[in-house]
Amino acid sequence: MTETPMETGIGVRLPRKEDSRFLTGRGTYVADIKRPKMLHGVFLRSPHAHAVLGAIDKVPAMAVPGVKAVFTGADMAADGVGGLPCAWPVTGKGGAATLEPPHPPLAQGKVRYVGDAVAFVVATSVEAARRGAEALAVDYEVLPAAVGVLDALAPDAPQLFDDVPGNLCVDWEIGDAKATDDAIAGAAHVARISLVNNRLVGNPMETRAVVSEYDPATGQYTMWTSSQFPHIVKLLMGNFVLGLPQHKLRVISPDVGGGFGVKQYHYAEEAVCTFAASKLGRAVKWVCERSEAFLSDAHGRDHVTEAELALDETGRFLGLKVSTIANMGGYLSTFGPNIPTNLYGPLLAGVYTTPAIYCEVKCVFTNTLPVDAYRGAGRPEATFVLERLIDVAARELGMDRVEIRRRNMIPKDAFPYQTPVMMNYDVGDHEACLEKALDLADWDGFAARKAASAAAGKYRGIGLITYIEACGLAPSRLAGSLGVRGGLFESATVRVHPTGDVTVLIGTHNHGQGHETTFAQIASQKLGLPASRIEIVFGDTDKVQFGLGTYGSRSLAVGGAALAKAAEKVIDKGKKIAAHLLESSHADIEFEDGMFRISGTDRALPFGDIALTAYVPHNYPLETLEPGLEEQAFYDPVNFTFPGGTHIAEVEIDPDTGEVSLENYTAVDDIGTVINPMIVEGQLHGGIVQGIGQALLETCVYDQDSGQLLSGSFMDYAMPRAEGMPEITLDHNITACTHNGIGSKGCGECGTIASPATVMNAVVDALADLGVSHVDMPASPNRIWRIIGEAKRQMAAE
Amino acid sequence: MKISLSVNGEPVSIDVEPSMLLADLLREELELTGTHIACDTSQCGACVVHVNGKSVKSCTLLAVSADGAEVTTIEGLADPVSSKLHPMQQAFHDHHGLQCGFCTPGMVMSAIDFANTVEEPTPAAVRHWLEGNICRCTGYQNIVKAVLAGTAAMQAADGAEQGS
Numbered sequence: 001m002t003e004t005p006m007e008t009g010i011g012v013r014l015p016r017k018e019d020s021r022f023l024t025g026r027g028t029y030v031a032d033i034k035r036p037k038m039l040h041g042v043f044l045r046s047p048h049a050h051a052v053l054g055a056i057d058k059v060p061a062m063a064v065p066g067v068k069a070v071f072t073g074a075d076m077a078a079d080g081v082g083g084l085p086c087a088w089p090v091t092g093k094g095g096a097a098t099l100e101p102p103h104p105p106l107a108q109g110k111v112r113y114v115g116d117a118v119a120f121v122v123a124t125s126v127e128a129a130r131r132g133a134e135a136l137a138v139d140y141e142v143l144p145a146a147v148g149v150l151d152a153l154a155p156d157a158p159q160l161f162d163d164v165p166g167n168l169c170v171d172w173e174i175g176d177a178k179a180t181d182d183a184i185a186g187a188a189h190v191a192r193i194s195l196v197n198n199r200l201v202g203n204p205m206e207t208r209a210v211v212s213e214y215d216p217a218t219g220q221y222t223m224w225t226s227s228q229f230p231h232i233v234k235l236l237m238g239n240f241v242l243g244l245p246q247h248k249l250r251v252i253s254p255d256v257g258g259g260f261g262v263k264q265y266h267y268a269e270e271a272v273c274t275f276a277a278s279k280l281g282r283a284v285k286w287v288c289e290r291s292e293a294f295l296s297d298a299h300g301r302d303h304v305t306e307a308e309l310a311l312d313e314t315g316r317f318l319g320l321k322v323s324t325i326a327n328m329g330g331y332l333s334t335f336g337p338n339i340p341t342n343l344y345g346p347l348l349a350g351v352y353t354t355p356a357i358y359c360e361v362k363c364v365f366t367n368t369l370p371v372d373a374y375r376g377a378g379r380p381e382a383t384f385v386l387e388r389l390i391d392v393a394a395r396e397l398g399m400d401r402v403e404i405r406r407r408n409m410i411p412k413d414a415f416p417y418q419t420p421v422m423m424n425y426d427v428g429d430h431e432a433c434l435e436k437a438l439d440l441a442d443w444d445g446f447a448a449r450k451a452a453s454a455a456a457g458k459y460r461g462i463g464l465i466t467y468i469e470a471c472g473l474a475p476s477r478l479a480g481s482l483g484v485r486g487g488l489f490e491s492a493t494v495r496v497h498p499t500g501d502v503t504v505l506i507g508t509h510n511h512g513q514g515h516e517t518t519f520a521q522i523a524s525q526k527l528g529l530p531a532s533r534i535e536i537v538f539g540d541t542d543k544v545q546f547g548l549g550t551y552g553s554r555s556l557a558v559g560g561a562a563l564a565k566a567a568e569k570v571i572d573k574g575k576k577i578a579a580h581l582l583e584s585s586h587a588d589i590e591f592e593d594g595m596f597r598i599s600g601t602d603r604a605l606p607f608g609d610i611a612l613t614a615y616v617p618h619n620y621p622l623e624t625l626e627p628g629l630e631e632q633a634f635y636d637p638v639n640f641t642f643p644g645g646t647h648i649a650e651v652e653i654d655p656d657t658g659e660v661s662l663e664n665y666t667a668v669d670d671i672g673t674v675i676n677p678m679i680v681e682g683q684l685h686g687g688i689v690q691g692i693g694q695a696l697l698e699t700c701v702y703d704q705d706s707g708q709l710l711s712g713s714f715m716d717y718a719m720p721r722a723e724g725m726p727e728i729t730l731d732h733n734i735t736a737c738t739h740n741g742i743g744s745k746g747c748g749e750c751g752t753i754a755s756p757a758t759v760m761n762a763v764v765d766a767l768a769d770l771g772v773s774h775v776d777m778p779a780s781p782n783r784i785w786r787i788i789g790e791a792k793r794q795m796a797a798e
Numbered sequence: 799m800k801i802s803l804s805v806n807g808e809p810v811s812i813d814v815e816p817s818m819l820l821a822d823l824l825r826e827e828l829e830l831t832g833t834h835i836a837c838d839t840s841q842c843g844a845c846v847v848h849v850n851g852k853s854v855k856s857c858t859l860l861a862v863s864a865d866g867a868e869v870t871t872i873e874g875l876a877d878p879v880s881s882k883l884h885p886m887q888q889a890f891h892d893h894h895g896l897q898c899g900f901c902t903p904g905m906v907m908s909a910i911d912f913a914n915t916v917e918e919p920t921p922a923a924v925r926h927w928l929e930g931n932i933c934r935c936t937g938y939q940n941i942v943k944a945v946l947a948g949t950a951a952m953q954a955a956d957g958a959e960q961g962s
Contacts, residue, residue, distance in 0.1 A: 015891055022899025023887040023906065025832015025872035032831035205836045205844060205900040205934050257834075257900030258934050290837040512898030512935045682894045682940055689937030714841035714932070722925040722938040751937075 005594060008524040008531035013678040017531065018516040027255040030209035030226045035283035038211070039068055041273060042129035043286070044119040044136050045295055046111035049147065049367035049707020050158060053107050053118060054139025061121055061135040066128030070136065071120045071276055073106035081105065081275060084266060084331070085240045087232075088338035090483045092170040098363070098483075099169050101161040103331040105241065105268035105275075111140070112160055112330030113369050114709055115295030120272045122284055145367035145707035149304055149325040152366045160330060160365045169328050169363040170337055174345040175421050180310075180358035183319025187310035191393035197381045198777045199302035199327070199700040200693075201717055202374045204511075206257020207293045212273040213283035219248050223274055227253045228264040228509050229549020232486070234541050236266040236334070242274060253539040256511035260690070261373040262297045263511070264551040265334035269296070294712045299700055300374025302327035303340060303381050309389045315397055315404045319356040322348055322385055326371075328363050333372035337363050342482045343378030343470070343552075349419035350386045351430040351466045351644055352408040357420045367707045373551065375690055376752040379469045387465035387757040391764065392773055401761075402438065405466060406431065412735075423470055425642045426738045430466055433668045433733045437464070437646035440729055441666035446650070459653040460663075461766025464646060465757045471746040472557030472641035472737075489636035490554070491546050492563040494523065494570050496629035498615035500608030502527060502534045504566075507547010508559035509539050513748060514679040515555060521675050522560055522742065526567035528594025528607060545632060553643070553746030556675065561740040562635035569631035574610045577629075580621045581605060581613060641737045641745035645669035647688075647758040653766045658785025660696055660763055665726040669750050673736050673743030680747050685728055687751020693720040694752075695759035699778050718778075771795065801865040805830070806874030814861045821845045821856040823864075824871060832872040832903045836932070843931030846904035847871045853911035855904075855930065872903035875910075885955055886910050886948035895944030897935035905931050905941060913949035921946065 008014055021027045046053075058070040084105060089098035102108075107118045119136055123129035146152035146160065152167040160167055184190055211224040221244055227233050230251040237251075238244040256263060269286055277284045288296065303324050310319040326340030345359035394404045410417050412429040419425065438444075446462045453460035473479065474488040493505040504523055510516055515538065520531040527534075537543055548554075575589040578596035582589070582603055590599050597604035613620060614629035650664040667684060674680050697718035701710040711717040736743030756777060763779045764772060770791035775783070802811045805828060814823060824830045824847065833856055836844035845856045848870040875884040883891065886909050896902040905928070912927045913919070924945045925938065933941060 016894065018899075019891045019896060020883075022896055022902050023872075023883060023890055024876050024881075025830065025903050027832075027899050029831075029834070029900065031835070032825075034829075203934060205842065205898065205932065206834070207836065255899065257836075258898040260934070290839070290842075514897070678894045682897060682936060685937035685939045686897060686935045687937075689939075690934070713839045714837050715839050719932050719934070720937075721932060722928040722942065725925070725938050727921070728937065728939055 003530040003532055005524050005528045005530050008521055010521055010525040010675050012521060012676065014517055014521055014531060014676055016514050016517045017520060029206055029255045029257055030211060030224045031287045033211050033224050035211060035213055038283040038285055039122050039124060039280065040126045040129050041120050041122045041276060041284050041286045042126065042133045043117045043269065044121065044133040046107065046114060046116040046118055048111055048140050048142050049114050049145035050143040051111050052141040052143065053109060053111055054141060056119055057137040060137060061132040064128060064132040064135050066124040067121060067132035068124065069122045069276065069280060070132065071106065071272065072118065073104050073108035076104065076106055076275060077108055082241045084268060085236055086332040086334065086336060087236065087486060088335045088484045090170060090172055090337050090341045092172050096170065098337045099164045100332055101164055105271040113367050114707055115369060116330065117268055120276060122276050122280065147367055147702050147704045147707045149327050149364045149366060151704070152364050153325065153362070160367065164365060167365040169332070169365055171360070171362050172341045173360040175358035176356055177358045179356040180319040180321045183356045184308055184310040184321060187318050188313040189311045189397055191309045191311065191389055191396055193389045193392050193774060194306050195385065195388060195774060196776045197301045197303040197305065197384055198694065200300045200374055200698055201294055201700050202260045202262035202297060202300060203719060204258030204260055204262055207288040207290055208263065208267065208269065208297065209287040210270050210273040211283060211285045212277040214278040214281060216281055221249045221274060221278065222252065223270060224252045224254060225270050226256045226263055228256070228259040228511060228551055230509065230539055231507060231541050231547045232549055233266050233270060237271050237274065241271045250542045253509055256509065259511045259550065260375040261300065261377060261551060264549065265298055265372055291713045294709060294717065295369065298333045298370050298372040299329070300371065301381060302371050305385055307385050307389050309393050311393055311397065315399045315407055317352055317354040317408045320348060320354050322359040324361045326361055326363050327368065328365050329368045329370035330365065331370050333370035336370060336372050338483065339373045339378045340381065344382050346422040347379045347382035347468065347470060348386055349421050349423065351410055351428070351468050353410055355420060368702055375687065376749045377552065379749065379753045380691065380756055383465065383467045383753050384757045387761060388774065391761050395768065395773065401464065402443070405434065424639060425468070426639055427735045428642060428644055428670060429733060429735050430644055433644065433670055434466060434646045436731055436733055437648050437666055437668040440668065440731055441648040441664060443648065453652050457655070459655060459766040461762045461764070462648065462650045463758055463761025463765050464648045465754060465761060466644065466646050467754045468642055468644040469749060469753050470640040470642060471553035471749060472637055472740065473552040473554045474640060475638055476636050487636070488548055489634050490548055490559040490562045491632065491634045492559065492566045493545055493630065493632040494566040496570060496611045498612050500611040502529060503537055504534060504563060505537045505544045506559055506563060507544055507549065508555040509550040511550065513550065513555060513683065514676065518556060518675045518679055519560065519563055522563050523567055526564060527570065553748040556744045557641045557737065557740055557746045558635060558637050560742050560744060561637070562633050564742050565633035565635050566631050569633060570629060573629060573631065574607065576625055577610050577613055577620065578605050581619065638739045641672065641740065643669060643671045643745040643747065643750050645750065645754065647754040649758045649762040651759065651762040651766055653784060655788050658781035658788060660779050660784060662692065662726045662759065666729045667754065668731045668733055669747070670733050670735055671747040671750060672734060672745030674732065674734065675744060681730055683747045684730055684751050687749060688728055688755045689720050689725050691752040691755030692725065692759055695756045695777050695779060697778050767791065799862050801862055803864050803866060804868045806870055816862055818861040819857055820859040820861050820864050823861040824856060830871050830873050834900055834903055836900060841932065843904040843908060844901050846907040846931065848907060848911065853908045872906060885951035886913065889948030889951055890944045893940050893944040893947055895936065895941045901931060901933045905933065909945040909948055912945060913952045919946055919949045
């Protein structure tokens with residue numbers, strides 16, 4: 001059965017083109033790759049959070065059978081290898097620069113977190129390398145550690161770096177401090193909250209892996225790495241760390257088993273494997289084990305926040321002031337300082353008309369793993385602060401939680417809307433999302449359900465939030481003014497073969513998002529071809545011209561726009577060829593349903609004929625037009641895209657066990673134009689459950705004295721499992737993005753941004769009768785059981 | 799140690815280290831890399847295969863203890879000639895039960911055992927059965943849908959076979 005373009009275009013629930021290889025075990029992840037005479041590497045990692053690194057005796061390791069080499073930070077320094085760069089520093093208060101201490105791929109001088117790599121042992125097998133690593137003798141002089149952000153800022157705290165006084169990386173601000181203070185001073189009511197946004201481990205199911213090889217005969221380096229952005233790894237590692245010529249370095253990210261931000265950094269292991277391969281002249285492979293991933297993948301979130309919301313007597317928001325301390329960990333990861341600043345402060349406006357907003361963020365070094373973006377990246381943290389605070393305000397004012405939100409919402413006719421904190425929202429109808437969600441979740445029927453739960457001895461709560469996110473990163477010029485050391489456009493090439501079949505080469509990376517299908521649908525719609533005749537190629541720097549990769553819900557909003565633009569160029573050239581063949585003029589040719597036609601006539605040529613003519617140019621305007629049919633587009637967005645919506649959760653708490661049961665979850669999102677509804681639903685389900693994980697289960701725990709990671713495996717870190725997760729009800733209320741040509745806004749992070757605050761508002765609501773006004777995440781049975789007990793004791797005492 | 803077993807219907811005789819895990823035998827020696835390893839504590843289920851028809855985490859079994867066993871991996875499910883997917887694979891495709899694909903082989907192998915074992919297939923029963931399989935992408939909703947659809951399709955196929 002052949003599909004028609006109509007069946008594979010925009011808006012169709014097309015089953016995924018990429019499924020077949022994954023369903024039959026024929027995907028190619030980096031760990032599956034074998035190269036001739038390949039060696040295997042194992043990292044020896046620091047067991048101490050903070051220590052002076054002394055001598056490393058390689059002799060006993062080199063004596064282990066099979067061990068070929070041991071590399072240390074000193075070896076790399078002697079070879080002139082640079083540190084891992086931070087790609088997005090920010091400007092702090094008074095123009096202060098982000099302090100960027102060196103981040104050597106293998107520790108030099110000191111180790112700064114448990115898991116900091118100190119040596120790389122390469123051997124003929126993983127087992128031999130492991131035995132070699134165990135035989136290495138390393139001298140440490142253990143130092144006191146600064147583990148939590150508050151401890152690290154204390155006057156007598158251990159100092160991680162000599163040239164970072166007080167461990168303060170950067171003290172950043174946004175908004176009008178005076179206007180906000182004035183609003184708070186003059187307000188009828190000020191609601192306040194202190195909260196912690198719990199530290200998380202991203203845990204894509206595929207752990208990171210690298211295979212590097214060097215061919216001395218050609219001087220060519222090739223690295224396979226499980227990355228979300230191979231072109232950027234190529235640039236960062238090649239140019240800033242190892243000094244490799246860009247035209248001799250190929251980076252391939254084949255099938256990648258989930259990313260969630262964890263794989264959008266240039267990691268030390270990539271540089272060390274490549275360094276080792278170049279020294280040994282043989283391929284070197286490293287596959288991260290799960291417990292090693294807990295010690296080496298950048299972590300997410302980890303904020304401590306105080307916030308105040310000023311309101312008038314009718315519940316109108318007058319001012320919002322937020323003060324956050326954000327953990328950077330022991331070194332700066334690739335995007336570290338940008339996440340709790342630019343991707344956080346501007347989102348505190350939410351979907352509301354708050355006239356005065358001020359946010360200050362201290363980014364702090366601690367003796368923990370580097371912290372960076374994790375699905376949502378700054379925006380879940382902002383949503384959590386704002387939406388928890390609104391609930392606190394509503395309760396203190398005795399106002400309805402829905403009404404207070406309605407009263408402050410940006411009305412749909414007020415777009416484009418300039419917030420007081422940088423963002424210019426292009427479009428939205430947040431009231432419509434709210435009303436639809438209330439209806440779907442049967443908000444009005446909650447009282448009866450609560451009564452039924454109460455009759456069964458259970459506490460029932462309902463919570464809602466609205467959210468907005470800035471995604472589609474990003475206008476390069478704006479991002480440049482915010483500190484990024486690169487562009488944030490995307491590129492696509494549409495290669496039409498002489499037969500009319502199409503290969504699309506695109507700079508984004510598919511690691512579960514369904515790009516091979518979604519992008520084929522865009523090309524199908526544009527070119528009038530069935531998706532089965534379109535192949536999407538990505539993840540190889542020797543095949544794809546350039547690309548910024550996949551993160552921040554940017555692939556469709558930016559990459560899809562680049563693809564659409566490249567397809568339009570193909571059509572335009574096709575019109576010129578058709579005009580020649582049909583003896584007409586370029587302006588008179590229209591293209592529809594795969595046919596180039598002289599407007600208003602039945603004289604037409606199919607796409608395939610035009611493609612063939614482009615490659616067999618016998619009857620062709622060679623004087624004015626080059627042969628061939630391949631076009632490239634680079635698209636730099638003019639603004640962020642702003643998905644938003646309303647989510648509602650309903651929980652039931654068993655007071656005897658503290659267990660929170662998530663009874664219902666409803667989401668109404670505005671993600672702009674939907675290309676494939678099935679894939680969108682999958683993204684939303686996954687994102688929502690990942691956020692539920694933060695709310696109910698997950699937390700990354702360090703011993704606050706020793707800096708040892710206590711939640712270092714799936715035995716200790718509670719991942720969401722099928723049991724206990726809800727059946728989610730989804731709907732949309734679409735307003736199309738006004739500026740990227742395809743109308744899509746992005747949907748990868750909506751769920752993770754919205755669901756933690758949604759679930760926690762429901763949990764607090766369930767406990768409100770006990771006088772509870774806030775609960776930190778995760779709402780584990782242990783924590784909830786203690787809160788209930790404490791609240792009951794207090795009530796009894798009063 | 800020399801062991802003999804059947805893998806996806808093919809006889810295999812091989813010398814293995816006594817410490818080798820079945821997962822490593824499949825991946826490293828037999829190059830059946832569809833079986834994935836995603837943890838080191840037997841929590842995630844990415845490495846589930848069938849040993850004598852029952853789902854087993856292949857990281858919990860020494861290769862030597864599979865001596866004489868019939869092992870089926872994800873590579874052994876689709877029809878080798880026509881490439882036609884197994885009904886459970888087809889159900890995962892139809893219901894978008896996979897995203898990055900890394901947990902998928904273990905999910906599908908576990909789901910087939912569910913279909914063969916559980917008498918009353920309900921959403922709650924699927925969720926309970928999958929307690930040993932972690933997925934980070936899908937939120938499980940479409941996996942549950944796929945497992946139930948795949949179970950129904952397997953039962954229908956069984957019925958058709960018995961009827962003919």
